[in-house]
Amino acid sequence: MGHFKINSKDVMFILKEQLQYGRLCKLDRYSDQNEKVLDLLVKEAIEFAKGVLDPLNEVGETEGLKFENNQVKCPPGFKEAFKKYGEDGWTAAARDLEHGGQGFPHMMRIVINDFMYGACQSFNMAPSLTHGAAHLIESFGTKALIDTYVPKMFDGTWAGTMCLTEPNAGSNLAALETTAYPEGDHYKIKGTKIFISWGEHDLADNIVHLVLARIDGEPEGVRGISLFVVPKMRVNADGSVGEPNDVVCTGIEEKLGLHASPTAALSFGAKDGCIGYLCGEKNKGLAHMFQMMNAARINTGVSGMAMASTAYLNALAYVKDRIQGRDIAGRQKGEVAIIHHPDVRRMLLWMKANVDGMRSMIYTGAFWSDLALELPEGEERGHYENLTDFMTPIIKAYCSDLGFRVCEIAMQCLGGYGYCRDYPIEQYLRDAKIMSLYEGTNGIQSTDLMGRKMTIRDGACVKAFQKEIEGFCEAHREHPELGDRIRALYGVVQRLLEVSEDMKQRQKSDPLQWASYTYPALLAYGEVIMCWRLLDMAVIAAETLKKKKSDFYQGKVFQATYYVDTTLPHTLATLESCLRPGREVMDIPDGAF
Template identity: 70%
Template sequence: MTHFKINQKDIFFILKEQLGYGSLCSLKRYRSLTEETLDLMVTEAIRFAKKAVAPLNEIGEEQGIRYEKGQVLCPPEFAEVFRTYGQDGWTAAARDPEYGGQGFPHMMRIVVNDFMYGACQSFNMAPSLTHGAAHLIESFGTGELKKAFVPRMYNGTFSGTMCLTEPDAGSNLAATQTVAYPEGDGYKIKGSKIFISWGDHDIADNIVHLVLARIDGAPEGVGGISLFVVPKYRLDDHGGVGPFNDVVCTGIEDKLGLHASPTAALSFGAKDGCVGYLCGEPNRGLAHMFQMMNSARINTGVSGMTLASTAYQNALEYTRQRVQGKDPAKRKDGYVLIIHHPDVRRMLLWMKASVDGMRSMIYTAAFWADLAAEGQDEQSRQHYQALTDFMTPIVKAYCSDAGFRVCETAMQCLGGYGYCRDYPIEQYLRDAKIMSLYEGTNGIQAIDLMGRKMRINDGAMFAAFAKEMENFIDAHRDHDHLGGHVRDLENAFARVREMADEMRRRSKDDPLQWASYTYPALLCFGDLVMVWRLLDMACIAWDRAQKKGRKNDFFRGKVAQATFFADMVLPHTIQRAGTCTRQGREIVELADTAF
């Protein structure tokens, strides 16, 4: 049986009962679709993930990848699935049909990635990156570039990457040293990039790199960076794969996890033979690249959540089969299944709530992104765009860290077996760790949230978030069963709001003290969103239970996970908010030599 496990009922409860995702079909762009079509896509994506993608997880872990004579070799099964993945429409599910897309709502790309990342994180990075790179070309490239590359990237013939990081320019992209020299209709590219996911491999006919470089003579800093399309192989006169383009893989990283995902170091133009093509406006490369970077950050949160999801489901299955110890209340003679032990149940309920809350958080943000792009009026689009922008660093940072902790807790449920490779959870744990590190570390996400996202447009993003939170609280404050927990959320939000106001002042008056506490501040917002989304599901489930009977275990589970999580988390949220505005200055005043 496949390692990948998912509760399809949980998926549809969020999509249909909580979000009403069928309403997207009323938007002009999606009027040819129906909710039944969206439902079918979800079930087919789960089927494909289990049947085609999930087997790659074990294959990739056992065989890994090989670096030989400047080439990266992958298990042959990866190439077959990559091509099928594109041909079946999963890579371009949410893109326009003009270049081979399926025309589904943008949020469906996130839903599909939920299943595909859970089935095999290492593999799904390849089509996900390819989608992002192709969409960049589709958004900013010339007609010639779009025609030459985008359809073949969407259909699984070519793959794509994003090339930002350099040895001396990691998160500080202003220090980018790769140079583009104008020559004819293109540019000669010279430089090197590191930590390039799927930067070299043999699963596609060509690799299309989206490279940040500085045109010779351009200004220093981020204002002088441009974006270039740099294929591994140039195209011939007929559009086919032509000569090698002097893009050399100089090595791959030996990593804790993601053993089947090559992380490459690339050299561009070492022999003066690398040609790139400008994508978008000169000196606007970083602004263009943010489209792909923000998408990658959301998908990092998706990865953390979905690895947590399948880890929880595997742990749950184990606890229903493993017999160990006696019942502490002596309800049954002899040894019992470990799911009957209260401490194991505590871990299971926390994981259940964490996974459901993260999935709702992510799907909701994706739903808002569609409303931001396709909403009926400008005011509505601006509101949902503000929400989407505000949620991006929270989704990335909170879900990547919480996902890792769920994997760790799932391992704890299995005891010593969880630490062994007999079960997949130890691989999930290793694979999940990178999520807090790449696409901008979680500390960087916190600085973005508590800095730019709080200040831009006079705080419009936070105001949009606060409006949504207040609307939910106002609607459910007096709920017959859950009103007390909603009021607890209201109190916690008020405290976090006070903290955010104080930190906004400190960001100008005392930036070092402000920067010392941006990460715990982000966690406060993540906690609020989790409790909000869980209580929202609980209110829906409670109403359904009244109609169908209180003994409906599925609905009872939704209510129980929300009340448990709120009671366990909100007191810590309030206390953490207090620590973010403490007066102690140990962090900023302690001498370097005292550490």
């Protein structure tokens, strides 16, 4: 029996009552759909995650990967699941019908990934990367490239990757050395890439790599980088798989977690036989790749939240059944289930609030991204484009870090058993750690947020965020039950914006001091957004409670009041620390560490 757990009632509350996601069906692209169709998609996605992917999580952990003769063999069931995933339409659920997509709203890809990552993080990275690579070709490739690769990637016949990192060019892509040499209608590719998730495997007959490389003779730095389609196997004129394309896996990493997800080192063109095809404009490769990178960053936040969600629910199930200790208030005789112990309840409520808040943050960001993509050109669309840009580094960094912490607290609820492989939480904890590291470390996300996102388009991104959160506070500041917390949130938001403005000035006058405190500032933004989304849910729940008693809706109110009261004081303290004049971070001698 699998371990994946999901509370579909929590999911549907956010989608239907908080976001009213059926409104997307009023957009032209989705005019043939309705909310009932979207509800059915959610239900079927949960069933697929439980029935097909959940069993793979334990199999992947116990069987692991086998690497022999430059090839990777995946655990039993993975190949069949990858094919079924594509055939059933999950890979391309949000893509247009023209190339094999299902045409659902873009946000549904995020909702689907919530369940799929929660059921088996290691596996779901493969179709998620395939989707991103295929969509990149679909967006920037020639018709020939699109026709050759995209349909087979969307239907699960072929897989895809993104190849950025090199041994001497990790997060600094300007230093990459992989080179493309023009040769007729294609290029010869030479170079090495490392840390390539699902860079080699036996799930599909072909792996289509999206590779960043510098065309020979083009400028140094990021402005000279181009994007190439480089298949593992060449493709014949009739679309069939041909001979190998001189792309060789030289090894896979031994990792803390994700033991069923191969992280490969790839050699391109060691025998001078690797052919690649330019995708998009020459020297615009990094700009093109950002489409896939930003989606991957959001999905990193989704992964952290999804594993936190199932970890919390596994802990909840355990504490309801585990009998140990007496009720300290003497309310019950004999030993009781540990859910009755106050400290266990504290951990449960903290996890519940954080999982619900993260899911709302992510789904709200996904809803906004749909409006950014599908509204007609104009001021309203620009508003949602700015919001999406602003939320991306926060979702990536905050939810990946917090997801790991929730897994840690879930383990604490089980005591010593949580540390043992008898229960799945220790695997969730190990698997979740990578989320803060890849797709740009969380420190990089914080400098992006407090640097570029504060200044681009004359501060339009932070102004869009300010408009949304202040609008909520103004609308509900006199709420009879929650008004005091909403007014408190408003006050912290004002302080957050003041600190952000101060840091923006400091970035110019003292960039080293500024960079020392960008990460705490990002955490402050994350906490404020969490309070906002939880209070928004509480306002909705409080209205329902006027009509009927409900433990479910009362829980929405309690999680919000608890979280706001215990979090905002911490947020204020964090903001004050961001303004401290001390320079110990930069001035301490290297030899003193």
